[in-house]
Amino acid sequence: xxxxxxxxxxxxxxxxxxxxxxxTxxxxTxxxxPSAALADGGLTMTAxxxxxxxxxxxxxxxxxxxxxNAGPTVTGELRVGGGADSKTRFGTPVELATxxxxxxxxxxxxxxxxxxxxxxxxxxxxxxAEAQVAIALHDQAQLVVGVVSENPAKVVSExxxxxSVTGAPAAIATLTTDDLPDRLQAWAPLDxxxxxxxxxxxxxxxxxxxxRGWIAGGGRLVIVGGTAGADTLSAFPDDLLPYRPTAVLDxxxxxxRPILGGVPHGATTLTAYAGDAGEGHALAMSGDRVIAADRxxxxxxxxxxxxxxxxxxxxxxxxxxxxxxxxxxxARSGGTVSLADDQTIVSAVTNLPSLALPPxxxxxxxxxxxxxxxxxxxxxxxxxxxxxxxxxFTVPALIVVxxxxxxxxxxLLRGSEVIxxxxxxxxxxxxxxxxxxxxxxxVFSPNRDTYQARVTGDALLSSPxxxxxxxxxxxxxxxxxxxxxxxxxxxxxGVGSIRTIRADASTTGPDITGDLRLDNGHVKGTLTNHSxxxxxxxxxxxxxxxxxxxxxxxxxxxxxxxxxxxNAFNGISLSERIFGPQSWDGGPLDDAAQRAMVRRSVIDQLxxxxxxxIPNVMTADAATLMAWGSDPVVPLEIDGQRVRRVAxxxxxxxxxxxxxxxxxxxxxxxxxxxxxxxxxxxxxxxWSLNLGAGDMRMSYRPIPFDGTFTPxxxxxxxxxxxxxxxxxxxxxxxxxxxxxxPGTDGxxxxxxxxxxxxVLDVQRGAWIQFKHPVQGAAYELPDPARWLDPATGExxxxxxxxxxxxxxxxxxxxxxxxxx
Numbered sequence: 001x002x003x004x005x006x007x008x009x010x011x012x013x014x015x016x017x018x019x020x021x022x023x024t025x026x027x028x029t030x031x032x033x034p035s036a037a038l039a040d041g042g043l044t045m046t047a048x049x050x051x052x053x054x055x056x057x058x059x060x061x062x063x064x065x066x067x068x069n070a071g072p073t074v075t076g077e078l079r080v081g082g083g084a085d086s087k088t089r090f091g092t093p094v095e096l097a098t099x100x101x102x103x104x105x106x107x108x109x110x111x112x113x114x115x116x117x118x119x120x121x122x123x124x125x126x127x128x129a130e131a132q133v134a135i136a137l138h139d140q141a142q143l144v145v146g147v148v149s150e151n152p153a154k155v156v157s158e159x160x161x162x163x164s165v166t167g168a169p170a171a172i173a174t175l176t177t178d179d180l181p182d183r184l185q186a187w188a189p190l191d192x193x194x195x196x197x198x199x200x201x202x203x204x205x206x207x208x209x210x211x212r213g214w215i216a217g218g219g220r221l222v223i224v225g226g227t228a229g230a231d232t233l234s235a236f237p238d239d240l241l242p243y244r245p246t247a248v249l250d251x252x253x254x255x256x257r258p259i260l261g262g263v264p265h266g267a268t269t270l271t272a273y274a275g276d277a278g279e280g281h282a283l284a285m286s287g288d289r290v291i292a293a294d295r296x297x298x299x300x301x302x303x304x305x306x307x308x309x310x311x312x313x314x315x316x317x318x319x320x321x322x323x324x325x326x327x328x329x330x331a332r333s334g335g336t337v338s339l340a341d342d343q344t345i346v347s348a349v350t351n352l353p354s355l356a357l358p359p360x361x362x363x364x365x366x367x368x369x370x371x372x373x374x375x376x377x378x379x380x381x382x383x384x385x386x387x388x389x390x391x392x393f394t395v396p397a398l399i400v401v402x403x404x405x406x407x408x409x410x411x412l413l414r415g416s417e418v419i420x421x422x423x424x425x426x427x428x429x430x431x432x433x434x435x436x437x438x439x440x441x442x443v444f445s446p447n448r449d450t451y452q453a454r455v456t457g458d459a460l461l462s463s464p465x466x467x468x469x470x471x472x473x474x475x476x477x478x479x480x481x482x483x484x485x486x487x488x489x490x491x492x493x494g495v496g497s498i499r500t501i502r503a504d505a506s507t508t509g510p511d512i513t514g515d516l517r518l519d520n521g522h523v524k525g526t527l528t529n530h531s532x533x534x535x536x537x538x539x540x541x542x543x544x545x546x547x548x549x550x551x552x553x554x555x556x557x558x559x560x561x562x563x564x565x566x567n568a569f570n571g572i573s574l575s576e577r578i579f580g581p582q583s584w585d586g587g588p589l590d591d592a593a594q595r596a597m598v599r600r601s602v603i604d605q606l607x608x609x610x611x612x613x614i615p616n617v618m619t620a621d622a623a624t625l626m627a628w629g630s631d632p633v634v635p636l637e638i639d640g641q642r643v644r645r646v647a648x649x650x651x652x653x654x655x656x657x658x659x660x661x662x663x664x665x666x667x668x669x670x671x672x673x674x675x676x677x678x679x680x681x682x683x684x685x686x687w688s689l690n691l692g693a694g695d696m697r698m699s700y701r702p703i704p705f706d707g708t709f710t711p712x713x714x715x716x717x718x719x720x721x722x723x724x725x726x727x728x729x730x731x732x733x734x735x736x737x738x739x740x741x742p743g744t745d746g747x748x749x750x751x752x753x754x755x756x757x758x759v760l761d762v763q764r765g766a767w768i769q770f771k772h773p774v775q776g777a778a779y780e781l782p783d784p785a786r787w788l789d790p791a792t793g794e795x796x797x798x799x800x801x802x803x804x805x806x807x808x809x810x811x812x813x814x815x816x817x818x819x820x
Contacts, residue, residue, distance in 0.1 A: 042071025043096075045129040047119045050181050051189055052173045054144050055110040055135045058341070058465040059188030060504065062181040063106045063133055065119055069096040076123035077481070080133075082108040087463040088478045094121060107186060107460050107482060110137050138189065140341075142168040143332045146175045146190050150197035150228060154310045159194075159325050162674055164332065182206035184213040184436060185460050185504045191219065192329045196308075197226035200235035212240060213436060213506075216298025216429050222328050224305045230273040233304075242280025242293035242304045245273035251286045251307065258791040259284050259292055259305070260314065260324065262765035267313045273306035280304070281704050283791055296621055296704060298429045299654050303328055323675045327699065330673050342440070342502070343466035344608075348601035349423050349442035349500050351594060352646065370402045418451075419444040421498070422632050422647040423598060425606070428509035430655050433531065435509030439634045439649075440464065441501045445493035452639040454485040459505035459634060461486050503634045509651055510535060512625055516560070516657035521664060523562040523623050523657050529554060535627035535651065537599065539578045542623045543668025546577040552627065562623065564668055575603035578626070598648045599628060606650075621671075621703050622654035659705035665793065665815040666726075672700050672813075675796070681806060687724060690808045691755060695800045700813045702793040709793035711784035711817035716797075718754050718773045719810045726812045731778045734770045742802045749802045754809055760796035761786050767798060788815070 049055070050062040065078055079091040090108045108117065114137025121129040138144055141164040147155050152174040161170040173179075173190075177198065181187060187210055203211070215221055221240070223233065230245035238244060251274075253267035272291040280295035280302075294303040309315070309324055374395055382388045424439030443451065455461060463478045478501070481487040493499045510533060516525035523542055529535055529552045538549040540562050547562045576582070579600055603626070632647045674684055679694030689696070702709065717727045739756060740747035750756075750772045758767045763786050773779060781787055788795055793815060801807050 042069065043074065043121075043129055044068045045119075045121055045131050047131040047133045049133050049135055050179050050186065051146065052175060052179055053133070053135045054138065054171060054173050054189045055114070056138050056144070056189040057110060057112070057140065060107050060109055060183075060185040060460055061135070061189060062183065062186040063108060063117075063119060065104045065106060065131070066101070067094070067096060067104065067121065067129070068101040069098060071098065073097050074121070074123055074128060076121055076128060078104055078106050078119060078121055080106055080108050080117050080119045081477075082111055082117060083463050083465075083478075086111050086477070088480060090462075090480050090482060092482045105182070107183065109462055110135055113137070136171070138171060139164075139168060141332060143170040143191050143329070144173065144189055145170055145192045145194065145329055146173045146179075147194045148175050148177065148180075148196070148198050149194070150226070155194055155196060155224075158310055158315055159329070160323075161326060161329060162331060162677060170329075177202040177207070180207050180211070182210060183458070183460075184210040184217075184506070187211075187214040187219070190214070191332050193219065193221050194329075195221065195223045197228035197232060199228070199232045203235065208235075208237065212237070212297070213434075215240070215300035215302060217427060217436070218299040220300055220329070221302045222305070223303070225271070225273050225308045226310075227308070230306075233273075238278075240295075240297060240302050241278065242295035242302055243275045243278035243282075243290045245275045245304075245306060247274050247289070248272070249274040249286050249289065249291070251291055253313075255284055255286045255291065256307065256314075258789055261760070261762065261789070261796075264313060270307055270311055273304075275306075281706050294704065296656055298427075299622070301621075301704075323697075326673075326675050341466065342464050342605065344601050344605040345423055345440055346464045346466055346500055348598045348605075348648075349421055349440045350498055351598050351601070352419065352421050352442070352444060352498070366402075366406065370398075373402075374398050417446065417644045418638060418641045419644045419646060420632070420636050420638075422634060422636075422645070422649065423602060424503075424633055424647075424649045425602065426507060426509045426633060426649055426651045428512070428651065428653045430653060431511065431513050433508045433511040435507050435651075437503070437505055437507040437509075437633050437649075439503045439505075441503055441634060441636050442498045443491065443493055443501065443636075443638070444498045446496060448495040449493060451491045451493065451641065453488040453491050453501070454637050454639070455487075455503060455505070456485040456635055456637075457505055458484065459486050459503045461488055462502050464500050464502050501636070503636070505634060507633050510627070510653065512653045512655065514623070514625070514655035514657070516623055516655055518564075518657055518659045518663065518669075520662070521564050523564060524560065525657070526557050526559055527552065527625060527655070528557040533629060533631070535625075536629065537578075538625065538627035540623055540655075541574065541578075541626055544572075544574065544577075545668055546574060548578055573604060574607040575600040578603065595630075595648060599650070602648065602650050622656050625651070625653045625655055627651045659703070659819050660707070661818060661820070663705075663709075663817060663819050665702040666813065669703050670700055670813060670815070671703065672698060675699050679801065688720070688808050688810055689799070690806060691799055691801045692806045693801055693804055695798055697796065697798045698811075700795045700797065700815075702815060705793075705819050707819050708790045709788065709815075709817050709819050710790070711788045711793070711815060713814075713816040714781040714784045714787060714795065715778055715814040715816075716781070717776070717778045717812050718757070719776055719812070720753060720808060721810075724810045724812055726814055727776050727778045729778065731780045732774075734773070734779045734781055737769055737771045739769050739800075751803065753807050755799040755801045755807055758798040758800060759787050760798075762789055762796075784817070788817075793817075 045067045047063055047065045050064060055061045074096040076094050077091045078094050079089060081089050090106060092104060092106050114135055117133045119131050119133055120127050143164060149155050156172050159172055163169050233245060248271050250269050251272040253263045257263055274286055274289035274291050277290050280293035282290045282293045284292035291306040294301055378394055382390055421442040422439050424437050426435050426437045428435035461480045476492045479489045488501060491499060510529060510531035512529060514525060514527045516523055532554045534554055535552040538552050540547050540560050542562060542564060545562060545565045549558055552558055579596060629649045630647055632645050633649050676697040679692045679696055681692030682696050683690045715731055742749050752775060754775055756772055757770050761768050
């Protein structure tokens with residue numbers, strides 16, 4: 001689709017990722033001039049990837065292609081290859097009159113190993129022009145941060161973020177508003193976005209809508225103050241901002257203590273955007289005005305700091321403050337708007353009765369019938385007729401009859417219809433029916449054939465990321481022509497096989513609202529289905545906790561009571577929690593059992609690590625309604641065919657809940673993150689912390705809540721062996737001490753496989769050392785108000801390993817108190 005023109009020559013901006021060589025954690029960037037290696041006379045073409053070329057495996061990205069034609073009229077197609085193993089060719093129609101200049105957007109997926117892509121303008125099969133587009137491919141663990149700023153160098157220089165679990169440094173991309181895509185799907189490479197001193201009115205409505213969907217899908221937008229004034233934020237909608245700035249105040253540095261963790265001597269007054277309390281959670285106040293707040297939006301969040309964090313006394317405060325940017329821009333823990341892997345869901349698409357093996361009893365009956373008829377029966381009949389020599393003719397004839405019969409029975413079992421089996425995930429938001437869908441459409445053909453398929457609307461189509469598990473009888477590339485409708489040309493499907501198409505689109509989901517609260521370790525309240533569809537096999541999920549609900553009819557409300565587990569990892573998959581233990585005797589499945597098996601697979605796709613097979617927890621910042629529908633969502637049509645449709649669609653809607661009164665934060669209700677590491681090795685996984693020689697600083701923060709948290713008790717423990725629950729028995733009191741210096745006379749470093757412990761005293765801004773803990777014992781921190789930030793309830797802990805060997809351990813934490 002044509003875009004509004006920007007003046008000047010379009011250039012390709014490419015960020016080159018050199019993960020193993022970048023010790024600073026910043027992405028080295030370079031500008032590559034667009035190439036037009038091949039072009040007919042009078043025609044020029046340049047191309048650039050949006051988001052400065054940052055892409056992620058399996059995700060979409062946008063290519064802006066500028067074409068200027070000074071020659072004869074050109075009618076053709078822009079094409080680019082991509083996707084897993086380059087199994088998809090993406091195209092969009094082009095018509096260029098003499099003297100015209102247009103900018104087109106082409107959406108693609110990166111090839112497996114990244115590098116460069118070739119964009120071609122073709123007329124028929126003749127290449128008219130081509131250009132190279134360089135991309136920087138990131139793995140699923142690497143954090144990608146975009147910075148939209150009038151002076152991005154000031155912000156980028158402060159983003160000293162931790163590397164990912166794979167050792168890859170965070171990739172930082174300096175962006176302009178023209179680098180932000182119009183389509184939500186193309187935001188998939190981006191995890192965090194920092195915004196400073198750029199007028200939001202420069203965003204097109206399509207970009208604002210995509211930004212909102214990206215945040216709801218798990219993205220984090222961080223807006224910070226600067227020199228341009230609060231008016232630059234006026235174009236951001238009210239349903240995104242945590243509060244609406246209405247004034248600029250001179251703010252005393254002490255007001256920032258809840259965010260920074262302390263204030264240095266000599267800190268000066270600074271200006272901050274201030275406003276009345278809004279829908280967000282206040283992080284800092286100046287008098288009765290909010291100057292910093294954050295807000296949950298779906299599975300993501302928006303944080304607004306009314307002050308400038310690049311102010312010198314803040315930027316130079318590494319020795320005393322909480323690592324501010326590491327809290328605002330935490331490591332990547334999940335996707336935003338795309339699946340990172342799809343092997344399980346692709347396998348689920350092939351789970352159709354038409355693709356099932358025939359029942360073994362039928363095969364045995366056919367086999368023994370054939371043996372009896374060809375052998376004893378044929379012999380007895382011919383002997384009675386005294387025509388035993390006819391066996392030379394009757395045996396081949398019976399073989400032909402049984403062969404034809406077997407094929408006939410197989411055809412009846414597989415059917416004669418073209419079937420479209422849709423397995424999809426629809427992600428919505430509370431109080432609206434706007435949603436996005438990632439669907440996998442399996443086209444089953446009883447015969448070898450080639451089809452022309454189309455999908456109306458804004459769907460982006462491609463091959464699956466992980467290939468196809470069921471033989472489709474062809475290795476042909478998926479040929480996709482983008483537009484409305486999007487088309488798949490010449491879709492070849494083998495006899496009795498299935499071919500899978502992935503579709504990402506906007507759609508209409510169920511309008512769900514909830515009135516939920518956290519009450520004595522249970523999420524309780526009411527859910528209401530405002531849509532016109534019944535939600536089947538519904539469940540409410542929070543972290544690893546889940547409760548199965550009855551079907552929710554259109555317009556109906558249900559009461560919920562979800563016990564929140566204190567053990568965030570116990571090895572039981574979420575699908576088992578919802579559907580119960582799986583049992584299958586190997587025999588044929590009825591429709592209900594087959595549907596349940598498909599739905600289990602979808603849940604496993606979303607919540608089980610495909611590499612390790614270990615269950616991952618769902619977000620606990622909001623309770624998630626997971627419910628099912630049996631109606632198709634993506635309208636795939638096949639020219640000249642009347643298709644039968646089968647659908648298993650998961651609806652996901654995050655539902656916020658309030659926290660008030662006496663509360664216990666533990667397990668799923670606590671979020672832990674690494675803030676700083678001074679060790680030669682460190683890592684964090686669902687069941688342990690691993691630390692080499694040195695130290696590691698961590699944050700344990702409750703899920704977001706409104707108000708302040710007054711702690712009454714802090715219980716913790718150091719254990720190993722995989723058990724992440726607090727040790728039982730009587731709690732001991734942690735005793736303050738001063739550790740001896742290793743290597744000095746009389747200093748003995750404990751060799752029990754556990755680190756030493758320090759805790760940040762938020763009242764003094766100092767780290768307090770404690771006596772070495774005993775493995776398997778529960779400890780209580782005295783005077784709990786000393787250790788917790790009252791605004792967020794955050795507890796900061798430093799683990800110190802003075803041994804040469806690595807230590808692996810668990811650190812369960814329980815915070816008790818009152819939110820008011």
